[in-house]
Amino acid sequence: MSENKKGNRSGGGMGGGPMASFAGPVVxxxxxxxxxxxxxxxxxxxxxxxxxxxxxxxxxxxxxxxxxxxxxxxxxxxxxGIMSKIGLLQLNMQQAKIAAVINANPEASKSPKIVEGLAQVKAGIAKIMDLNGGKIDFxxxxxxxxxxxxxxxxxxxxxxxxxxxxxxxxxxxxxxxxxxxxxxxxxxxxxxxxxxxxxxxxxxxxxxxxxxxxxxxxxxxxxxxxxxxxxxxxxxxxxxxxxxxxxxxxxxxxxxxxxxxxxxxxxxxxxxxxxxxxxxxxxxxxxxxxxxxxxxxxxxxxxxxxxxxxxxxxxxxxxxxxxxxxxxxxxxxxxxxxxxxxxxxxxxxxxxxxxxxxxxxxxxxxxxxxxxxxxxxxxxxxxxxxxxxxxxxxxxxxxDEVEEVPDATSAKLIEFPKGEVVFENVDFSYKAGEPLISNMNIDVKHGHTIAIVGPTGAGKTTLVNLLMRFYEIDAGKITIDGVDIRDIKRGELRNMFGMVLQDTWLFNGTIMENIAYGREGATEDEVMQAARAAHAHHFIKTLPDGYNTILNEEASNISQGQKQLLTIARAILANPTIMILDEATSSVDSRTEVYIQRAMTALMENRTSFVIAHRLSTIRDAELILVMNKGSIIEMGSHNELLAQKGFYEDLYNSQFTGANLDNEVV
Structure with a gap:
């Protein structure tokens, strides 16, 4: 379970109870x-x-x-004020009592005790009257x-x-x-x-x-x-x-x-x-x-x-x-x-x-x-x-994480790239001391299709990552049209590439917006033209809102094959010099697969293409097939040449039709 889904306010997370955050654990x-x-x-x-x-x-x-x-x-x-009222009332009552005694017995007025008591009462009344008059000062x-x-x-x-x-x-x-x-x-x-x-x-x-x-x-x-x-x-x-x-x-x-x-x-x-x-x-x-x-x-x-x-x-x-x-x-x-x-x-x-x-x-x-x-x-x-x-x-x-190696200060710009790619003595490893690719040499001509095949973990995707400078090579160099890719700004370099991956990426928005993502400022006509070239126009027009159909968060309101056609349309619109294709026809029906293959063929036409192949039957016409295992190119050649070698490629090819035979696998 990812942290963001189970996370909460770090210091509290307690909920309930006025003292919850004080009693709860603290990170x-x-x-x-x-x-x-x-x-x-x-x-x-x-x-x-x-x-x-x-x-x-x-x-x-x-x-x-x-x-x-x-x-x-x-x-x-x-x-x-209240106490004064009560005191004044009590003194007045005492004064009334003394007056009653004197009225009943006039001689009592001469009594020292009566005289003293009356004087005290009058003094108390005078004091209260001087203080606040026996009233509350509202x-x-x-x-x-x-x-x-x-x-x-x-x-x-x-x-x-x-x-x-x-x-x-x-x-x-x-x-x-x-x-x-x-x-x-x-x-x-x-x-x-x-x-x-x-x-x-x-x-x-x-x-x-x-x-x-x-x-x-x-x-x-x-x-x-x-x-x-x-x-x-x-x-x-x-x-x-x-x-x-x-x-x-x-x-x-x-x-x-x-x-x-x-x-x-x-x-x-x-x-x-x-x-x-x-x-x-x-x-x-x-x-x-x-x-x-x-x-x-x-x-x-x-x-x-x-x-x-x-x-x-x-x-x-x-x-x-x-x-x-x-x-x-x-x-x-x-x-x-x-x-x-x-x-x-x-x-x-x-x-x-x-x-x-x-x-x-x-x-x-x-x-x-x-x-x-x-x-x-x-x-x-x-x-x-x-x-x-x-x-x-x-x-x-x-x-504070270590960033990518900065672009060269004197970066070169290839104004009209052809797409000629050369790997010269390339070494690469994810971890020091554990080499993955050693002394790789490839020479790719303009317009050629290069297929990369091999078992899982062979290094097929790594090759593509190195080509686009997602990772830096340890030794050797990779050039495009004779220019070292390290001398080209990453943005300029990646603009030369178009990618159609096995895992399609579409965002929450209209189909028009998703295809137009391939090129900034693309017009509606250009988007539709790209969709036609990708054999996606027909199915788009059958949707209730056509090109304005909104794809949900995971684009689950269209099929896997339709998603793939949209990503191909996006790549066609981008009009890249070099194409990278990770075949994604394994989870679609035969009819959709035919459409995807046609679309991909149109996409690769007159472009240098790197195809990560899963179905070997789809790359028979490739000018060059690289067979990789454990990070190294163990075989290289056309389809017929590799079959004639009766090696690892032949085993891979036959395994898709007659069952796996791994006797010749390089260990």
Whole structure:
């Protein structure tokens, strides 16, 4: 199963549970500092905007942080007003009671105790009246509410600006990274792609770069906000009460213990979950692509059973992973609640001592709530950054791959190429010390057809790869019209060639677009003319939309033979000097094979052609047949000459009609 199909966000991949990414396994980079420094270098062109993001994040967070402190003042004022009302009511009642006593007994007014009590009551009433008249100051509270509304609006505005600018910074940075990767891929030699699966390369180009993009867009600003929030909240809590701040900080080890305890136990289940997701995706892909074969051999039940088995294992590991990571938040809420209780008790005591107001206690509870969340977020983001740097490292590994040998500075141009090809003493090996082609010499004249035959792994395709400079030769030289191909720019060299391969390549688009791919700026008439020459025009016109028929992703809405005719039409339109043909008639019916053979004959007419032959009956008329085995040309000549030698070629030829005879195979 290729990586890109089973991959996910590298640092998380957990899904479910608010603490999932914190509890899940983290992919780490081999060289964290070096890779991070290199990744940050991509941010340099955007540094002014990034500094603005940093400033706006700080402003947004600060305006948000001061809110609880200011709202505490409103609560304190409200509390004081309510308490004043209650106090005034109680004093008035006491005054009424004293007045009633005096009215009942005028002599009591001379009592020192009554006089002192009445004086205290009047003094209390006077004090309350001087303070706020026994009323709640709604005007003050209204100002506080408006101030809070303004603060939160400003905070939101700066938060929006921060995200808006960061979106541009992230996308521009990733745009440049993608551009570098795309340009790098175009400069890499064929051996790079041969040594890696398509899935691995696509995973680096898509998943890893998307991971970097998401982190830059979301996690980086969140990290800034979280750090500023932690610092700001600590400062605000200290302004309220250093003692209560100490109480909150002392609960931090409990958070760490809870998280570490759960993360340790959930890690193995998350790893198992990812493994089973990969297995399930691989199985589903296999079953989907091969569903016809499965049905033909009656293995539907086995397929379903295997799916059920993998799905059960995924369920068990996934359930355990999500459950264990899911209990983190309830446990952390429990720790938070313990902290709230202690804050309330200590805060209440300090309030009775007059060392803190009710509003400050309320503000402090809000701050203690705000304090833990950014710590958890910072821990999550630290994991995500680890995974992001690991993704960046994989991308940079691709960017550091050895490129093709640069084109010669004084490159030569063959204005009117004829197609005369010469191999002189060519040596080549994929791996040092393991030669594949040794001392190869071929002289190909203009318009000749050169057939290359031999068993699988003989080096037939390698010969073509060397001719087009997909690989560099170790010794000797290859010339076209007397010019060493190393002295010709690769683009110019490859423009001389047309290719029709066994594995047809058609893209998602119209038939017209697929044929026109052979030559830039080709007209519709030229495309149709090429289709006629390839014997493809008739079947195209029978399709519902003709040349405007859209081929699906795998071009499965036309037959294999029809695909081959379209690729031949594309090659005819390109009008190359040299043709490379990998016969592809083994999977088509006899009638279509005749059309393909005719089309290929028309394509090879008056052109130098290299034909990788599978059916030897199709290359009898070739001017030269090269018989290859284990990278060497062991026989060379025309069809009749090779049969007369009664060697390896004769065995190959006869094996296609009377059964294989490998007695003469070169070992």
């Amino acid at each position: 780490k980079a081999k060289d964290f500092k070096g890779t991070l420094k290199r990744l940050l270098s991509y941010l340099k062109p955007q540094r002014v905007k990034f500094i603005l993001v940093f400033i706006f994040a700080i402003i947004s967070t600060i305006f948000s942080i001061v809110g609880p402190k200011i709202s505490g003042k409103a609560i304190t004022k409200l509390f004081e 005007h003050y509270i209204e100002h506080i509410i408006l101030l809070l509304l303004a603060l939160y609006l400003i905070s939101t505005l700066f938060g929006f600006l921060q995200q808006y600018i960061m979106a541009g910074v992230a996308q521009k940075t990733v745009y440049n990274l993608r551009k570098d990767v795309d340009e790098k891929l175009s400069r890499l030699p064929l051996k790079f792609f041969d040594a890696r699966t398509h899935g691995e390369i696509l995973s680096r180009v898509t998943n890893d770069i998307d991971n970097i993009s998401t982190t830059l867009q979301q996690s980086l600003t969140q990290l800034i906000t979280s750090i500023v929030t932690i610092i700001g909240v600590i400062i605000m809590m200290l302004t309220i009460s250093p003692l209560l701040t100490l109480v909150v900080i002392l609960t931090l080890p409990l958070y760490i213990l809870v998280t570490a305890f759960v993360a340790k136990r959930s890690q193995k289940y998350f790893a198992a979950q990812q493994k089973e997701i990969g297995a399930l995706n691989g199985h589903v892909e296999e079953m989907y692509t091969g569903h016809k074969i499965i049905k033909a051999f009656g293995h539907e039940k086995d397929s379903i059973e295997k799916f059920k088995d993998i799905n059960d294992r995924l369920y068990n590991s996934g359930w355990k992973a999500q459950f264990i990571s899911g209990i983190i938040m309830p446990m952390m809420r429990f720790v938070s609640n313990i902290g709230y209780v202690i804050v309330c008790v200590v805060g209440g005591y300090l309030a009775t001592q007059g060392r803190i107001t009710i509003g400050d206690i309320q503000a402090f509870i809000q701050y203690s709530s705000q304090f833990t969340q950014p710590i958890v977020q910072t821990a999550n983001i630290a994991n995500i950054i680890q995974s992001t740097v690991a993704s960046a490292e994989r991308v940079f590994e691709l960017l």
